Amino acid sequence: MSNKPVIASYRVPKSKVIEEYEIKKSRFICWIAPATSREEAIQLVDQAKAEYPDARHHCWAYILGNPDNAASAAANDDGEPSGTAGKPILNVLQHKNIGDVVAVVIRYFGGIKLGAGGLVRAYGTATQQASELLTLIEQVPHQDVKIECDYADEPTLRRWIESQKGILLASEYSDKASLNVSLPVDCVDDLYTLTAGWKGTEIDSE
Incomplete structure (x- = not known):
């Protein structure tokens, strides 16, 4: 969390x-x-x-x-x-x-x-x-978050971001999918809950 x-x-x-x-x-x-x-x-x-x-x-x-x-x-x-x-x-x-x-x-x-x-x-x-x-x-305050996840989890992540009215700022692809997004601040904890069981997922919300 x-x-x-x-x-x-x-x-x-x-x-x-x-x-x-x-x-x-x-x-x-x-x-x-x-x-x-x-x-x-x-x-x-x-x-x-x-x-x-x-x-x-x-x-x-x-x-x-x-x-x-x-x-x-x-x-x-x-x-x-x-x-x-x-x-x-x-x-x-x-x-x-x-x-x-x-x-x-x-x-x-x-x-x-x-x-x-x-x-x-x-x-x-x-x-x-x-x-x-x-x-x-x-006016809902937003927070920038960087998420790295496996390619298999990216479609689910993108659908969730859209459902929360998040904004995709940038994306990069190497061995993992890396998404920079702007999320409503009250959704950030939900992101941790969503990805809790995903292997290899890293979230930077600082």
């Missing part, structure tokens, strides 16, 4: 959504989209700045990885008073328990100041309304 802890799946956005919220003549346009790296997240921020270059603020937040134990999370107020924009955006994403996600809220100032509390509510509301439009899908 691999004795590795099971890594839980989590929900991620399927695609980008856009929603607009207006209060006291200020417009808040919220984009929420998938992002699996800081580079992808910042790319969306840059796209928002390019599409709305005359907006007063482009505030944002992102969560990378499983939201219960995020690999990275960040927020930015982009000139709004500290804690009144990026943090409320991030709070909504955290409350929704969404991972691999970035939200950008573009603000057009309407001439009426909202105050710190008003800004917190406005950025939070814009993000909340956009989040309700999201279609969420389950």
Whole structure:
């Protein structure tokens, strides 16, 4: 057995959504989209700045990885008073328990100041309304595994990999069949069970 802890799946956005919220003549346009790296997240921020270059603020937040134990999370107020924009955006994403996600809220100032509390509510509301439009899908973490087995066992192994929605990354053939695969992490122990009686089978799941 691999004795590795099971890594839980989590929900991620399927695609980008856009929603607009207006209060006291200020417009808040919220984009929420998938992002699996800081580079992808910042790319969306840059796209928002390019599409709305005359907006007063482009505030944002992102969560990378499983939201219960995020690999990275960040927020930015982009000139709004500290804690009144990026943090409320991030709070909504955290409350929704969404991972691999970035939200950008573009603000057009309407001439009426909202105050710190008003800004917190406005950025939070814009993000909340956009989040309700999201279609969420389950993200299942994968683990790369190398398997060496006899040729006679390879067809069974391939069928099992396909049934578990694994991905064949590479294969090599010499005295044995060698398969590099990406498996859902909660299937790795099952692989050891499947191959327990196979002679000459070696598995590297480190």
